[in-house]
Amino acid sequence: MKKNLKQKIVIIIGVLVVFLYGAFFGFDVPKLGGGEPLLSQLTQHIHLGLDLQGGVHLILQVQVKEAVNTETDNTVARIEQDLKTAKLTFSQVTKPDPAHPEKIRVEGINPTQSSAVQSLLDSKYSSEYDVSSGSDNAVTVTMKPNIEKALDDRTVQNTIEVIRDRVDTLGVSEPVIQQYGLGDNQILVELPGISDLDRVKTLIQSTARLEIHAVVGGPYPDEQAALASVGGALPPDQELVHGSGSMATGSDADSVYVLQRVAIVAGTDFRSADPGTDSNTGQRTVHFTLTNEAGDKFWDYTSANVGHSMAVVLGGRVKEVANIESAIRDSGEIRGSFSQDEVAVLSKMLRTGALPASLNYLEDRTVGASLGSDSIKQGVTAAIVGVLLVMVFMLIYYRGSGINADLALFLNLVILLGFMGFSGATLTLPGIAGVILTIGMGVDSNVLIFERIREEVRAGKAPSAAVDQGFAHAWTTIVDTHVTTIVSALILIIVGNGPVRGFAVTLTFGLLANLFTAVYVSRVIFDTHVNNLKPGELVSI
Structure with a gap:
């Protein structure tokens, strides 16, 4: 029984056209007669990361003590004003130790007013400061450790936001600006495509x-x-x-x-x-x-x-x-x-x-364009060689059905490039590794299906029944392997940064594309092939 596949073929062609458009034009309207080479169009909408196109890499240490110092300076002024308003006698409000700006001393308090001073400071500042009296007519006001820690964290986050605002004026595509987990109060800044380190340092610092x-x-x-x-x-x-x-x-x-x-x-x-x-x-x-x-x-x-x-x-x-x-x-x-x-x-x-x-x-440091060029050359070479070897293997080992796998593999790459063009995602060297891993997962899916179809053919099933049973039995395994890998990749997206996240994003969408090409596209190709078989002819697998 021949199947009507026209609607499915139209869907596949539509997906192919949409993602080809995304790879070469993104969301831009193409200019007629622009004359730009296709490769230039492709790289224009798929942004390259720091490791591919070069750029600036910085690790910064935020001097959070300065923020504490500024905060306690303001507190000193408020305490002075509060004591004067309450008409309480004191000689000075000072921060005696520059190395510990979180400590404030109120000195020269009238002994008869010490309890009033203590009560005033407790009522107004005890939520953020520990207030303690001494025997020398002085009161020490010390910022609480949890308040100081919160101020340190807020200072780092505010610094990240300010740096991000400043970097935006440079027009950098997909900069990495985030807290650096390998040290206290440190920030990682990566700016792809920027070569003037001095200008960046002046702007940021x-x-x-x-x-x-x-x-x-x-x-x-x-x-x-x-x-x-x-x-x-x-x-x-x-x-x-x-x-x-x-x-x-x-x-x-x-x-x-x-x-x-x-x-x-x-x-x-x-x-x-x-x-x-x-x-x-x-x-x-x-x-x-x-x-x-x-x-x-x-x-x-x-x-x-x-x-x-x-x-x-x-x-x-x-x-x-x-x-x-x-x-x-x-x-x-x-x-x-x-x-x-x-x-x-x-x-x-x-x-x-x-x-x-x-x-x-x-x-x-500055990552030179030459290093980025070498990385692109080696990464792309590895990807091309890997794809060609896989395609040749599939053709030799699975005969005519290998063409099916190669077409699905080609469409998978088109969908992945189109996604990156539409989303403006950044391609890094680990991202290229994600592409190669996606190719491997795609081939693995086809192998599962093809081997199952072979078993059904050996069991004497008709071509259409062998194809139906092959996809039906392999489907669950393919979904399981892809879902578990996607979950792992999503964890990397959430907790990872920079190139690690780029790898995870590329892998995630590549696996989603695999599910479409290995199961839907490959099935349509097989059904088309079965429709064209002569009576008694077997599937070439």
Whole structure:
């Protein structure tokens, strides 16, 4: 009994056309008469990973102690304000040990008010800090270990998000930016197709933390002169900051300023920043806008301090000092002797947000295009040789049915390439290994089916019955082997990273394609062959 296979053949041709389109055009509309070679079209929509096209590989260490230091600086300011509001006597609130920024001491407490101070600090800070009294009229406020750990983790995650935002401005396809599991507070960054390591490091590492501080005094020629201006000892709520260039001093000499330690507004208070040029002086500028909350805070401060100076601090250096002539709310301008690249980078940094902590480079290297080219050549050569050997083996061992297996194998590769083109997935060297493994799994499926058909033919079954029984009995085994392998690959996708994930993605979709080609496509080819057999003729297997 001959089967009507027209509908199934149309489905197979439709799948072939769709995935061929995906491999060469992705979701783009093809340009008529473009003249691009097919290989160029193919590689344009299948992105190559770092190991194939070269790029930048970085391992960064986040200095989480800086985030703790910033957090406790703010807490020091809040404690001072709370004690003053409650009219409780104290001499100073300080962080006595720079190596342990999580510890704060309130000193010089009036003995008659010690219980009131303890009660106030307990009521407002006990959820995040341990508060303990000493015998020296002092109270120690220490950040709780779980709070510090959560702050460390949050700092690393925020750093990853900021780096990702900055890398997006480079137009990198499929970058890898994630926590690096082999060390504490480390981040792995892989940028395929980028060769300028210095540019990447400048873009990523610059904290670009723009802060505006109240100026206590300056400029001074050196730190000794700056310290002399405050009596030789720097108060705990003040800091020395260097500055140079015409923006700060009108010269290139390095100078020192005494600033209030806590910023009036800081990095996360900036909503946007755009490069521009001053129409009068021709200087390059960056126009910034603050968030609503920061704008209100800035208005309150500048309203109360008209006639005083404030300093713009960028990356730990004074960049500009200006007098407050009138109240300012939510926008301002940084101007100076910027180069075009500097003003562009600065505006990007402020738009994407400041890094919550600085970074140290533990490893930085560039994977050359030549290495990527060698990897592609060797990987593709291995894949082609493997496919050809498998095809030849199937033709020799299974005779005419080997053509069936080879056609299914070809369609499997087309579907896999089409999937990568549609999804924009990145092909890595392990991904090529996934392709080769997919070929092996596809052949294995065909072998299971063919051997079962052989057994039915030897048992004297008619060709159509042998084919029916062969697929019916092999189907369960094929599904079992594919499902178990797909589950393993999904685990790799969830917990793996970079090339490991690329391998798992390629393998997963390749196995799904195998199920379609080995069972559905191969069955249609067999049924077509059986329909064309003459009475008494056996399947060529």
